[in-house]
Amino acid sequence: MHAHIVHVHPELSSYNAAMTRSAQQALSTCGHTVTIHDLYRTNFDPVERGQHYSDRSNAQFFSPLAEQRHASRTCSLPHEIQSEIGNLERADLVILQFPLWWHGPPAILKGWMDRVFVNGGLYSGRMRYDTGYFRRKLALVSVTTGAPRDAFGPGSRGGDLDVMLWPIQYSLHYVGFTILPPFVSYGVQGHGYSYEDEFCQRERLVNNLTQWRSRLTCLDEALPLEFPGWNDWDDEGRAIR
Numbered sequence: 001m002h003a004h005i006v007h008v009h010p011e012l013s014s015y016n017a018a019m020t021r022s023a024q025q026a027l028s029t030c031g032h033t034v035t036i037h038d039l040y041r042t043n044f045d046p047v048e049r050g051q052h053y054s055d056r057s058n059a060q061f062f063s064p065l066a067e068q069r070h071a072s073r074t075c076s077l078p079h080e081i082q083s084e085i086g087n088l089e090r091a092d093l094v095i096l097q098f099p100l101w102w103h104g105p106p107a108i109l110k111g112w113m114d115r116v117f118v119n120g121g122l123y124s125g126r127m128r129y130d131t132g133y134f135r136r137k138l139a140l141v142s143v144t145t146g147a148p149r150d151a152f153g154p155g156s157r158g159g160d161l162d163v164m165l166w167p168i169q170y171s172l173h174y175v176g177f178t179i180l181p182p183f184v185s186y187g188v189q190g191h192g193y194s195y196e197d198e199f200c201q202r203e204r205l206v207n208n209l210t211q212w213r214s215r216l217t218c219l220d221e222a223l224p225l226e227f228p229g230w231n232d233w234d235d236e237g238r239a240i241r
């Protein structure tokens, strides 16, 4: 199996970086190959705009969807986008590793989706969801939070992680990926908590890295998340009950 990790953190010695290194180690030990795209290190530009397109179909009016479609068709996508699409095409498993920032992924990762999941090339009217471009490939979100585990859940102080991760996981489903249950590393606080001593925190976070590595060694044990597909909708896209 080949895995591609999209690593999203600006600091090389962050806990997120340790998560990515652990994933690389665990997967390689199982005989898998791994590539990593560190979005900050490559200075990935997350802002979709007309200047990215050298051969525009309309130079006066920038329509992101139309220009993505045109660039896909004419093989003139920006180099970094073409290269990332190649990384995704080669992967059997894509891991997104990021910290929870304002109840969602950091902006650079949202922009990565805006620019990499190109209209026309990677999705079209019928090439979506369970007939999506990346069908039969797996995707796995690994997210770290500052708030502790108990603070998460519907109505709880930290919010509902299923809701917060829905846009990113549904977008991965939109382009065809099968989504494995997310791995959540709770309570990653550089300065610790007043109610937890330093030793306990370190031990908890080291154990979490161990759990992450073992999760990656038995990927086939987890049932994928369930999302609706074409058979679940009528012609207007409404759910068939």
Ligand SMILES: Cc1cc2nc3c(=O)[nH]c(=O)nc-3n(C[C@H](O)[C@H](O)[C@H](O)COP(=O)(O)O)c2cc1C
Binding pocket: 009, 014, 015, 016, 017, 099, 100, 101, 102, 103, 104, 144, 145, 146, 147, 158, 188, 189, 190
């Ligand atoms: C801009 C910003 C927004 C954040 N928003 C949240 C949040 O909504 N919920 C939460 O639990 N933690 C939040 N945090 C805390 C981070 O999730 C936490 O610091 C990170 O997961 C720790 O991983 P790291 O040590 O690799 O940075 C936020 C941190 C930053 C910098």
